[in-house]
Amino acid sequence: MLNEVIKLGVDGREIFLIGTAHVSKESVDLVKKVIEEEDPDVVAVELDEQRYESLMNKKKWDETEIHKVIKEKKTHLFLLQLLLTNFQRKIGDELGIKPGSEMLKAAETAREKNIRIALVDRDIRITLKRAFNRMGLKEKFSIFYSLFSGVFEREEITEDLLDRLKDKDVMTEMMQELAKEIPSIKEVLLDERDKYIAQKIRELEGRKIVAVVGAGHVGGIKEIIESGKKEDVSELKSIPEKKSLWRYAGYLIPLIFFSLVVWGFHTNGADLTLEMLEKWFLINGVLSALGAALALGHPLSVLTAFLAAPFTSLNPTVAAGWFAGLTEAWLRKPKVKDFDNLFKLDSIRDYWSNGVTRILLVIIFANLGSSIGTFIALPYLATLI
Numbered sequence: 001m002l003n004e005v006i007k008l009g010v011d012g013r014e015i016f017l018i019g020t021a022h023v024s025k026e027s028v029d030l031v032k033k034v035i036e037e038e039d040p041d042v043v044a045v046e047l048d049e050q051r052y053e054s055l056m057n058k059k060k061w062d063e064t065e066i067h068k069v070i071k072e073k074k075t076h077l078f079l080l081q082l083l084l085t086n087f088q089r090k091i092g093d094e095l096g097i098k099p100g101s102e103m104l105k106a107a108e109t110a111r112e113k114n115i116r117i118a119l120v121d122r123d124i125r126i127t128l129k130r131a132f133n134r135m136g137l138k139e140k141f142s143i144f145y146s147l148f149s150g151v152f153e154r155e156e157i158t159e160d161l162l163d164r165l166k167d168k169d170v171m172t173e174m175m176q177e178l179a180k181e182i183p184s185i186k187e188v189l190l191d192e193r194d195k196y197i198a199q200k201i202r203e204l205e206g207r208k209i210v211a212v213v214g215a216g217h218v219g220g221i222k223e224i225i226e227s228g229k230k231e232d233v234s235e236l237k238s239i240p241e242k243k244s245l246w247r248y249a250g251y252l253i254p255l256i257f258f259s260l261v262v263w264g265f266h267t268n269g270a271d272l273t274l275e276m277l278e279k280w281f282l283i284n285g286v287l288s289a290l291g292a293a294l295a296l297g298h299p300l301s302v303l304t305a306f307l308a309a310p311f312t313s314l315n316p317t318v319a320a321g322w323f324a325g326l327t328e329a330w331l332r333k334p335k336v337k338d339f340d341n342l343f344k345l346d347s348i349r350d351y352w353s354n355g356v357t358r359i360l361l362v363i364i365f366a367n368l369g370s371s372i373g374t375f376i377a378l379p380y381l382a383t384l385i
Contacts, residue, residue, distance in 0.1 A: 005034055006218065008225055010296065014208045015201065017222060018039070019215035020102045027029060027102040031212050035109045041206030043110040045103050046116040046197060046213040052119050055104050070326055070359075083374035106212040120200035120211070122193055122236065129239045131188040139182045149259040192236050194220030199231040250316025257314060260381045267385060276381050284373035286311040288320045291369030292328075296352050305362075309370040321367035328362045 007019040020027035035043060047055065106270055110117045132140070198221040201211050213221060226232065257280070265273040288309035292302045304327040309320035334355025339356050351357050 003314060004031070004218075004220055006217075008222065009201065010132060013206070013274050015057070015225065016208075016210045018210065018216055019218035020212060021215060030106045030240055031102050031106045032109050035106065035113070035115070035210055036277070038116060038208060038210055039133055040208040040210040042116045042204050042209045043121045044204060044209060044211040045106050046121045046217065047103055047107075047119050048121045048123045051100075051121075051126055052107070053128070055100055056173065056273045070322065070329060070363075103212060106210075114205070114209060118204055119201070120197050120204075122233075126239060127148055127188060127193065129191070131185055134188065135182065138234050139185075140175040142182055159233060161296060191220070193217065195224060195231045196233050196236050197221055198224035199233050201225065202230075251267065253313040253316070256378055257381075260378070260385065262384050263382070272384060276384055279380060279384070280377050283377040284313050284370055286364045287373035287376070288324075288370035291321075291365030291367070292324045292362050295365040296358060297324060297328050297362040297366075298331045300331060301325075301362055301366075305366040309366070309373060313374045315369055319363075319367050321353040321363035321365070321372040323357050325363035328359045332359075334359065 004019050006019070008017065015134040016034060016038060018031055020028075020031065022047070030373045107117055109115075164286070168184055197211075197213060197217060201209065201221070202225060211221075261273055261276055264276050285306040289302045289306035292305040297305070301324045305320050305324040310324040312318045333356060338354055338356040339358075341350075352361065
């Protein structure tokens, strides 16, 4: 259903579904042609407000500082978007067109003709959080492995691959590959969004609607709209809390630590207690700081890791790396546009020199150092009693 227009009749209204590929010049031309010829009351696009702003106001998006991204908990958004768009970008480079150009063209054409634009996709942050909550440890490992392999192993785009993709939606191809290893990603990114987008289109006011969606969604959306069944999207907008024993395991660390300290004070007095606190602080702090230093973090980021680790190790809801990462982002202030350079990383050295990836390395290495410090310090404290 790529670059195909499907006309549906629903409750006396006309709905034109356009199935596009996100890196297809033909899709861009088709979208403009249909909107101009049909002159609809509404143009619906497969975007949420955040991605719409990113697409329409590129400069504003580029100037977003990474420390705000971390504080607003958008890190997962960037990491997962990097994975999902990596393949699209490489294909787009070969075809000479940027991913999302057809959505941009739909919005621009609608604005030129004073046609109302409807954003019918679910908030990307909700989609990604639901996906992460459903993933098991193995699936998370798979997705991050794909992330890094996508950065460092630039797959050769062959003529055969390009020929095959001429008849397919690139994102659909990507989703099918992901579904083999990560079923929850496919369910959240495709199946749930089919229901959400279909319902949002049905709720639009207007006798003639043009809806621009990825070709991979057309079949599901068409089936749902034609069935006449009303979808309850309220549940799809929520983020179910994931229940895991590992979530509670973190509380064992402060329990063990304070038990050791109390027992040490009971058996050997205040001098041993002070020594235990000193060793805990030094082991945790030094190893976390060492991690931040290995990531080439700013000296103040290293100091932040040192000071934060002994305390964050006793609180499972926070981590030393996030404090060190925020310090790094605040001091060096890289922009989100640095993420574009992730597709130009050809060596490990590039990974350390990129402004955004260095922050991620500070976060990861400081957390890793703090975790190692915790598992070294607890047994060591036990030997002092």
